[in-house]
Amino acid sequence: MPVNLRALAAQSCYQVVDLGRSLSEVLPKAQQQLQDNKDQALLQELCFGVLRHLAQLDHVCRQLMDKPLVKKLRPLQFLLYVGIYQLHWLRIPDHAAISETVDGARELKGKSMTGLINGVLRSVQRRPELLQFEQQPPAIRYSHPGWLVQQLQQDYPQQWPDILLANQQKAPLWLRVNQQQVAITDFTAALSAADIGWQQPLADLPEAILLEQARDITSLPGYQQGWFAVQDAAAQYAAHLLEPANGQRVLDACCAPGGKTSHLLELAPSARVLALDVDASRLERVHANLARLQHQAEVQAADASEPDQWWDGEPFDRILLDAPCSASGVIRRHPDIRWLRKASDITALAGIQARMLQQLWPLLKPGGILLYATCSVFSRENQQQIDHFLQQTPDTILLPIHGTATGWQILPGQQQMDGFFYAKVMKQLEAEQTS
Numbered sequence: 001m002p003v004n005l006r007a008l009a010a011q012s013c014y015q016v017v018d019l020g021r022s023l024s025e026v027l028p029k030a031q032q033q034l035q036d037n038k039d040q041a042l043l044q045e046l047c048f049g050v051l052r053h054l055a056q057l058d059h060v061c062r063q064l065m066d067k068p069l070v071k072k073l074r075p076l077q078f079l080l081y082v083g084i085y086q087l088h089w090l091r092i093p094d095h096a097a098i099s100e101t102v103d104g105a106r107e108l109k110g111k112s113m114t115g116l117i118n119g120v121l122r123s124v125q126r127r128p129e130l131l132q133f134e135q136q137p138p139a140i141r142y143s144h145p146g147w148l149v150q151q152l153q154q155d156y157p158q159q160w161p162d163i164l165l166a167n168q169q170k171a172p173l174w175l176r177v178n179q180q181q182v183a184i185t186d187f188t189a190a191l192s193a194a195d196i197g198w199q200q201p202l203a204d205l206p207e208a209i210l211l212e213q214a215r216d217i218t219s220l221p222g223y224q225q226g227w228f229a230v231q232d233a234a235a236q237y238a239a240h241l242l243e244p245a246n247g248q249r250v251l252d253a254c255c256a257p258g259g260k261t262s263h264l265l266e267l268a269p270s271a272r273v274l275a276l277d278v279d280a281s282r283l284e285r286v287h288a289n290l291a292r293l294q295h296q297a298e299v300q301a302a303d304a305s306e307p308d309q310w311w312d313g314e315p316f317d318r319i320l321l322d323a324p325c326s327a328s329g330v331i332r333r334h335p336d337i338r339w340l341r342k343a344s345d346i347t348a349l350a351g352i353q354a355r356m357l358q359q360l361w362p363l364l365k366p367g368g369i370l371l372y373a374t375c376s377v378f379s380r381e382n383q384q385q386i387d388h389f390l391q392q393t394p395d396t397i398l399l400p401i402h403g404t405a406t407g408w409q410i411l412p413g414q415q416q417m418d419g420f421f422y423a424k425v426m427k428q429l430e431a432e433q434t435s
């Protein structure tokens with residue numbers, strides 16, 4: 001029996017929003033039910049689109065229905081969102097979008113709802129004014145939960161609308177050239193020869209290549225040979241800021257899936273890297289990435305905040321703490337994050353991050369550098385976290401990044417990058433401590 005793509009999209013979004021599953025877990029399973037690559041891509045487009053515009057889609061439905069569908073009918077509410085998303089944001093002809101969506105209702109055991117769904121979609125088609133959001137409150141206008149809007153307003157009194165708008169854009173595909181395997185110019189020449197448009201927009205990060213169009217990365221030149229990794233440019237600053245050198249002992253405390261571990265080894269191939277992650281299942285991807293990119297590191301499943309359980313007593317020259325965080329800087333890449341996170345998560349995460357900083361600091365050599373990184377935009381996980389750590393810890397020196405005397409906050413969309421935060425902290429030499 002052919003699978004109805006709209007019904008699959010509705011089920012997937014329902015599982016994310018109502019059941020709290022992550023889209024990166026739900027979507028691949030749903031895609032497996034479709035044979036055709038184009039159908040798989042359309043399913044992704046529908047899921048991303050509905051999650052990105054959920055508050056707006058809900059606002060449209062509220063104007064046309066007395067109350068939302070509940071209980072067993074919940075997936076059909078998401079089917080309505082899928083239908084409206086297609087009508088307003090995609091170039092699928094209206095008649096096809098409506099008939100496919102109504103057919104999807106039968107698959108979701110909603111045969112008795114086909115009339116309602118047809119009626120709502122036809123009203124949307126006839127009344128484009130229902131989809132005007134400019135006069136709505138920010139939570140609807142930018143389609144984010146209210147708590148997240150408020151947090152951004154508090155942290156960024158000027159820039160919050162730009163951040164919310166950037167979160168609504170599609171994220172570009174950035175690559176990092178593995179210069180241990182190929183010269184940057186040879187890689188870009190191979191891209192051009194394959195008629196793949198690319199740019200190299202960041203002067204201080206020449207290995208960061210921006211593709212003009214997203215595509216299947218396994219079909220790009222040199223994938224099997226490990227010529228490149230997929231990594232947003234904001235994340236590519238980490239390894240440079242840490243300044244690893246050959247022979248140094250480097251700790252990558254939260255390494256999975258290994259994006260920054262491999263970059264560290266591209267800059268310092270004979271650094272002795274210990275890469276930890278508490279989630280053993282995520283380490284499979286670390287091993288696979290290191291193998292494809294042809295790097296070597298010691299990889300271990302361990303809790304970074306419990307060094308007693310894994311540290312052998314030899315101090316580290318460099319520590320990268322790419323801490324677990326709200327991921328509020330990568331919402332454009334993962335539109336489900338905004339609905340999965342809750343305000344209370346930020347307090348819990350800030351506590352975990354503070355403990356990790358505190359536990360890992362004694363493992364750093366005097367004169368060594370710890371780089372604290374998050375893909376968050378919230379000050380409580382970033383600048384406030386670091387300010388608190390510096391106040392509490394006497395032997396710290398905050399090193400400037402790009403001339404700033406504080407941490408470095410990259411906002412989403414800035415130079416086409418994800419939102420990221422870095423703080424670079426050096427441990428004082430013993431002589432400095434006693435003087």
Ligand SMILES: C[S@@+](CC[C@H](N)C(=O)[O-])C[C@H]1O[C@@H](n2cnc3c(N)ncnc32)[C@H](O)[C@@H]1O
Binds near residue numbers: 279323
């Ligand atoms: C932001 S991701 C790391 C991304 C990675 N550095 C990269 O560049 O590919 C955070 C990671 O921290 C891990 N993590 C969470 N708590 C941890 C802990 N207590 N000890 C070690 N790893 C932890 C998570 O499993 C997750 O893989």
